[in-house]
Amino acid sequence: MNAEVEPPTEGVPLIRPSTTGHPLYDAVVEACRTVYDPEIPVNIFDLGLVYTVEILDEGDVAVTMTLTAPGCPVAGDMPGWVQDAISAVPGVRQVDVDLVWDPQWGMDMMSDEARLELGFM
Template sequence: MTEESPDKKDFVAAPAPNEQVLTQAPPKPPRARVEDVVEDAVETPKETMERKRDYLEGFLQKKPKQAGPGGAGGELQEAVVSALKEIYDPEIPVNIYDLGLIYGVEVDDESDVTVTMTLTTPHCPVAETMPGEVELRAASVPGVRDAEVNLVWDPPWGPDKMTDEARLELGML
C-alpha cells in the first residue's frame, strides 16, 4: 500500500452545468444599528396607541352586486323585510321580524316573493289571520308581482330566535 501525500486531494465532483461556482464566500450583509433608523419613521407613543385604519372597512361596507331584483340583499327583498317589520304581534309589542317569526324572505327573478314563517305556538290566537296579513303586506310592496307565505312548524319558534332589539324591548337582556 502506498501512502497518500498530504498535498494530494481526494476526488472532488465537478459542479453540474446549471450550478454557479463560487470561488469566494459572499460578503456578509451589514448589521442593523440603532443609529441607522430614520427619525421620521419612528412613531410617537400617541401614534402607536391610536387605532390604525381598519383594512376591512371598505370590504364590510360594500353591498353585494345584484343581477336582478331577487337574491339576498336585493332592494326588493329589503323593501319586503321593511314592510314585514311593520306587522306587530298582538300579544307582544315587537314586530314579527324581530320576534324571529320570519325564517326567510326569498325573491326570484320574476319578482315573486316567498316568505317562510312560523308562529309562537300552533294555538296562537292569530294563527288563522297572521299568514294572510303577511302575504298581503308582502304583495303590497311596489315591484312585487306575487307573494306566497309558507307556514312551517319545524324548527319550532323559541325565544332564542329573537333579535337583541326584541329582547331589549321585552326586558330579556
Template sequence: MLYDKIEEVLRTVYDPEIPVNIMDLGLVYELQADDNGKVKIIMTLTAPGCPVAGDIVAEVQQKTEAIEGVTDVYVHLTFSPPWNREMMTEEAKLELGFL
C-alpha cells in the first residue's frame, strides 16, 4: 500500500540534531495518499528557527517523490500546533532518555 511505503521512507529522514526519525519524533502531523498517487504531508520541526529546515523538507519531498506510484507530492510546513516532546513515540522518548 502506498501509505505504508511513504511512512517507511519517512522513517529514514532524521533531524540532524536528534538521532530519531521524523515519524517517531512526531514531526509528521498528517500524511495522506490518494489512489492517483497524490501525496500530502503536513509536518513541523522541533524549533521554528531550525537551521536545517529546508534540508529536512527537501529530503521528505525527494524521498517521497522517488516512491513507485507517487505522482505528486505536497509538503506543507507548519508550526501550529508547536511541536513538543509529548508528540514523540514511547520508543523515541526511551532512546533520548526522556522516560
C-alpha cells in the first residue's frame, strides 16, 4: 500500500503557540532574555530563536527553539544555557528544551528591538 504524505493543513501554524496566560510566562521569557548567542549582541528571545514556551500547571516548562544556522558553533551548548536560565526561575519544576530546524529561522523573526539594536531599522 502506498501511503501519501499529506501536506501541512492550511491555517495550521508551523510553531505551536506559547502559554502566555500562565503566571510563570513573563519570568520564563525574562530568563530567556538573559541568554545570548555569543556572535550576536542580542538575546535569543528578541532574536526570535525561541519559538514556543509551553508551561504546565505543575511548573514544567517545554521550550522549542532554533539557532540562526545549523552550523552554529554553540548548537551543543545553547539548549543547556536556556535550560539553566529557566531552571533558576522560582516555581519552575522541570525544563525541557527542544532544538528544531523547521521552520528555519529568518531575520523577519526578530523583534523590533533586536532589529534596532543590530542596525536594521
